[in-house]
Amino acid sequence: MSVRLKDLAKQTGYSISTISRALLGYSDVNPATRKKILEAAKRLDYYPSQIAKQLRSGRTRTIGFLIPTYGERFSDPFFIELLTGIGDMASLMDYDILVGTSGDGEKELEEYRRVVGGGRVEGLIITRTRIRDQRVSYLLKTHTPFILLGRVLDHKNVPYIDIDSRSGIKILTRHLIESGHRRIGFITTPDDLVFTKFRNQGYREALKEAGIPYDPDIVEIGNLTLESGKSLGLKLLSRKDRPTAIVAVNDLMALGTYGAAQQLGLTIGRDVSITGYDGISLSKNAHPPLTTIEVPIYEIGKQLFEMLYKLINHENLGESQILLPPKAVFRESVGSPA
Amino acid sequence: MSVRLKDLAKQTGYSISTISRALLGYSDVNPATRKKILEAAKRLDYYPSQIAKQLRSGRTRTIGFLIPTYGERFSDPFFIELLTGIGDMASLMDYDILVGTSGDGEKELEEYRRVVGGGRVEGLIITRTRIRDQRVSYLLKTHTPFILLGRVLDHKNVPYIDIDSRSGIKILTRHLIESGHRRIGFITTPDDLVFTKFRNQGYREALKEAGIPYDPDIVEIGNLTLESGKSLGLKLLSRKDRPTAIVAVNDLMALGTYGAAQQLGLTIGRDVSITGYDGISLSKNAHPPLTTIEVPIYEIGKQLFEMLYKLINHENLGESQILLPPKAVFRESVGSPA
């Protein structure tokens, strides 16, 4: 068993309360006594029980982060970068992170209830916001602090960081149009995800402004993974009237489309142009480098934690809804059509 | 404030202990009373304080997982897959995961002391084991249950799961040799990492068995990232006596080398052959697909948790040191030299 205040009390002959106050540096303990106590603590390798501290103080110094395994986005490097960003900042502020995986539907909510209702966390960071997001409703109802990565549509005044992905996809699509493309495919996901909805809008708006009709035949719906991007890419690029360019809703699917194009013997940037979204490190090092929107996800992770910290500790949040402008990087995956 | 047993007691008129026993399903409470209590609990949205439970029971039902940010392996998809594997199994067994980022040196140990000494976790999963690993020594000293992903060399009898990466790299190198390569470069990392040490051995042994002298000039040392792979790949492939094949110590660096080769106008699989290690989903979908060792990291994550669970709960662990045979997948990134 580990050593507790009680043991230090026995060792030194002082009372538990004096030990505690000595360790915490209160002024009503004799410097000589404190020294003895500190030495004993060091000698016996005393570390205070975080659990007891938490119960007593009512503070857990822990935030929650549930990985939405629902919908398959396992191997997305995006998440680990985000998590390290959050973690590095949390560590700086002496906070811990409780991570879980959350299913979907009622099971998802149950997971949140257990963690939040059970008082294990002081706040949460929520990713992959959905159009009607039960998590947000629940957290609002229970007055639990949270920050979203991505917006929601059915509640105003909830704090978030998001990238204006409507504009982002619009810029990319427009870039394709300006490069001469008229037949531009789109690989996306079901639009219960908020960011998908915005990206879909961006795609359609860019087309509309250029006077190009929206053609549902060259819009495919997948699940954000490399594999999905590849199979949908194959589908699109095998058409006899295949598009000369493809906008993918994220980098992973774009890189999947790379695989499809290469399998079909098409040269990317010449036979077919491709764009992505996220700016994962692979996008830069793909061949050819991928035109995409660069999202500084590690930095965003840090900022998400900072905002949550302020919210939890009732500090002034400043801007609580941060919509970052997209940063497009134009690379060789886009060229003019033949 | 959230509703506690006390509140249920007030509401229903029963005592706290009866409420507790009713909720826990003990037999010495009248079915009618239990029903009333359960209803009240539901109505008032009662969720037990996990903290109090933990303090009382001495069990936290939480394991620790510290991401080693030291040494840059941020955007490695490997880690998020591992974490989801651990998380999914933990969720099944009603365990939570405390995630932190850990620096290096004394700071790293301090992080472990805080979490372990503070009694926040019942056990840990340790990744990226190092030759002389202070974490292992500490955990042994404090009798904290843990499972390693990867072996350590200075302690026998510590439980781990590892892949025999010496054999793995050996198979890949031999495959290159059998394809006709004699000049085979190696991109690796400093060998304080255990797995690097084994992989280095595998490389050298394969060369030796084929009677090829080890040439330090074509062995480069980096840091497991895509960028590092690219710059070292450039270095190797720009030599006038450039190797006809390159063994990279992980997929990310191999894919970085892809970028280098492509930048130099070399065709992979023809002008230069490349192998990786890990089998991340990108390896399959790269162009050309990468010859590598496939590591079922999600499954390993699940198994790691299972082992840790048994260790914590004093169940029979069975085999406590699991060395999985490498599973090589031979793909088009390897061809015969010109």
Added chain:
DNA sequence: TAAGATTCCAAAAACGTTTTTGCTACATTG
């Protein structure tokens, strides 16, 4: 009907802290 058994519930202790309160011994002051 008296004695023992059973049913249902409440009181209290314990987990390990922090904080409030108070006490004793000594020093300071007029």
Added chain:
DNA sequence: CAATGTAGCAAAAACGTTTTTGGAATCTTA
């Protein structure tokens, strides 16, 4: 020298559970 102040420590309460112990009321049995 009596009154007041202060320094240094200890006792006890509290956070919210679970579990142990026990007690009153009812039921069973001879």
